[in-house]
Amino acid sequence: MWSSKARARALILLRSLRSRHPPINPQVPSKTLTLIPPSSSPKPRFFFSSPSSQWPSVGKDSEIYGISDSNSPLPEDGDEKVGIFGGIEEENILPEDGDEKVEIFGGDEKVEIFGGDDKADIFGGIEEENAPEIDPEQVESVVSILHGSSSADSIGLSLDKLLLQQHLSLSEEFVARVIEALPDDAGADCLIGFFKWVLKNEESSAKNPRTVGLLVRSVRNSMQLTKMEAYALWDLVKELGKEKGLLNTEILNELIAMFWKLEKGKAGLEVFSMFDEFGCHADGNTYYYTIEALGKRSLFDDGWGVCKKMLDSGNLPDGSRIGRIVKFLCRGKKAKEAHLVYSMAKEKNISQLTPSLDPLVRGLSACDETVPLALELLEDYPKGANKYANRIFGSVVKGLCRIKNVQEAKELLLRMASSGPPPGSAVFNFVITSLSKEGEMEDAVALVKLMESKGLRPDVYTYTVVMSGFAKGGLLDEAYKIYTEAKKRHGKLSPATYHVLIRGYCKMEDYKKALECMDVMKQDGVQPNTDEYDKMIQTLCLKALDWRNAEKLLEEMKESGLYLKGTTRSLIAAVKELEEEAAQEEGVIPA
Structure with a gap:
């Protein structure tokens, strides 16, 4: 107006x-x-x-x-x-x-x-110079034939008849109006049949980028699209593509997106591979659609091949799509390659890259070689965005512990505790376990206290790994103190907790305390398993030569319904016999 x-x-x-x-x-x-x-x-x-x-x-x-x-x-x-x-x-x-x-x-x-x-014009109406006059009734007649026909042959016969009766003017605009007027539930075969009919009767009206683009877009959006119709359209486009300048990037992108929709990754890759032949240049969407199509079939190697061409060209899609590409590569165990994609996007100042950090950091943390890269990427999280990223940060901590970079893991844990994201018990346990294995018991105990100050309750596992660290260093008194503290905080401990003390006392050759610990274990309602009995009996026989306590343990096993291996059973008899022989030689009657 x-x-x-x-x-x-x-x-x-x-x-x-x-x-x-x-x-x-x-x-x-x-x-x-x-x-x-x-x-x-x-x-x-x-x-x-x-x-x-x-x-x-x-x-x-x-x-x-x-x-x-x-x-x-x-x-x-x-x-x-x-x-x-x-x-x-x-x-x-x-x-x-x-x-x-x-x-x-x-x-x-x-x-x-x-x-x-x-x-x-002077009364406000928009006027196009030399615009062709289109009879809406003729458009409606053609649409009715296409929407109501069941086969390509019937479409052609009906359109031939209408062409003679109404003297259709098959201009480019008329063809475009017909394609646009068809509803989404019209069959894709009707669209392709109509296009071929126009191509036969008025080639110039069909052979232009606008009409071809409308055809491809309409077929892609068809609600009844089948794989056979998609391949028929692709065959038609390949034939049209022999004429230079007829196809463009947008048309080919629509085709790739169509095959992505149908989960036909190889067909999408074929379209991608013919860009040069058609005289077209791939853009960011081209690479994205092709990778997504390949992702439907988990074709990770082919997808990485497309990614390499994308990196060489420098044409990247927007940040949200970069995130999906990164996720695809990480799903295929190609986190290192995904890092290259992310790095180029960052260099090009592409926005909205934060969502791609989670899958990338998690993927890099899973491989020993790329854990340092994962640690560096934690700096890319915006302030506040890492509030709920404790699992992601925890995966880096776990990776650092796995590659025995314990000090880096401890520093990251302390950073999480001070500025976020708040670490959970599992993250503390990763570091405490690694420090205990390395003999860094002072740091391990300090982390236990920090854990408690953050409102986290150390579980039985946490106490057990600290006890194990002390026991390995021969500090059984310190291990027993941790055991006492664990018993106060938890009503029932695990068999592994008692096993740490038993094995520690055996290592120090204090077999009396080891047996006392087994008694306490049973009193606390934790039944030793077959392996625990077996190892204790072997230790008593081979190191202490104490077949009597070993035999008592054997009787306890029978009462508990446990079965001792024959080799260990014979070991008790052998030690007993050895003692009797030694006593006879010395003229002493064995008790």
């Missing part, structure tokens, strides 16, 4: 042309305004008509703010602007933002009042 300002200017200009400026040739009647309603368009359009071909024209000297004949001087700097009524005109006759562009046709030249984006 016109603004009131634009309409007023148009009417003023019309009046000035009709009444204020007489014809150049006085003998020629002045122009009149005649309404000529076009038959093919509901919008009226105004033209100037005259009994003679010689009427006043708006010449090259005419200005937007005034009309002069060829002898009138043009306004110069400092001169007043002559308005359309011949007087002084305000400065704001020039176009303003939001006004519309109005054209008055008055001869060989156009006078335009600028004020908007659209070109309008």
Whole structure:
């Protein structure tokens, strides 16, 4: 719609042309305004008509703010602007933002009042120059045939009949209108059949990028699209692609997206591989669609091949799509390659890369070689974005412990405890276990206390690994203190907790305390298993030569329904026999 300002200017200009400026040739009647309603368009359009071909024209000297004949001087700097009524005109006759562009046709030249984006006639209707006239009834007739036909043969016969009856004008615009008018539930075979029919009857209307693009997009969006129809469309496009310049990147991208939708990764890769042959250049979306299509079939090696070409070209999609590519590569155990994609996107200042960090850091942490890269990437998390990333940070801690970089793991844990994300018990356990194995017991105990200060309750496993560290160092008293503390905090301990003490006392050859620990274990309701009995009996026989306590343990096993291996059972008998032989040699009667 016109603004009131634009309409007023148009009417003023019309009046000035009709009444204020007489014809150049006085003998020629002045122009009149005649309404000529076009038959093919509901919008009226105004033209100037005259009994003679010689009427006043708006010449090259005419200005937007005034009309002069060829002898009138043009306004110069400092001169007043002559308005359309011949007087002084305000400065704001020039176009303003939001006004519309109005054209008055008055001869060989156009006078335009600028004020908007659209070109309008004097009553505000948008007018396209030389636009072909399209009969909507003919479009509807063709759509009805395509939507109601069940086979390509019937479509062709019906369209041939309609072509003769209604004298269809198969222009590019008509073909485009038909394709756009078809509903999404129309079969893709109908679209392809119609296109082939047009190609046979009016080749130029089908062989242009616009029509081909509409066909491909409509087939892709078809609700009833089948794999056979998709391959039929691809065969047609390949044939059309022999003509240079007919296909473009957008058309081929639509084809790749279509095969992605149908989970046909190899077909999408075939389209991608023919870009050069068709004279097209892949863009960021091309690489993204192809990788997604390959991802549907877990074709990770082919996907990485496409990624390498993407990196070589430097054409990357937006940040959210980079995240999906990174996730795809990490799913295929290609975290190192995914890091290359992320790094290039970062160099190009592509935004919204944060979502790609989680899968990338997790993937890098799973491989010993790339754990340091995962540690570096933690710096890319924006402040506040790592609030809920404790699992991701924890995976880096675990990776550092796995490669025995315990000090880096401890520093990262302390950083998490001070500034976030808050570490959980599992993260503390990773580091405490590694420190205990390394004999760094002072640091291990300090982390236990830090854990408690953060409101986390050390579990039985945490106490057990600390006890194990002390026991390995021969510090059984310290291990027993940890055991006592664990027993206060937890009603029932695990067999492994007692096993740490038992094995520690056996290592120190304090077998009496080891046996006492087994008794306490049973009193606490934790039953030793077969392996525990077996190892204790072997230790008593081989190191302490104490077959009597070993035999007592054997009887306990029988009462508990446990079975001792024959080799260990025979070991008890062998030690007993050995003691008897030694006693006989010394003349001592064994007790």
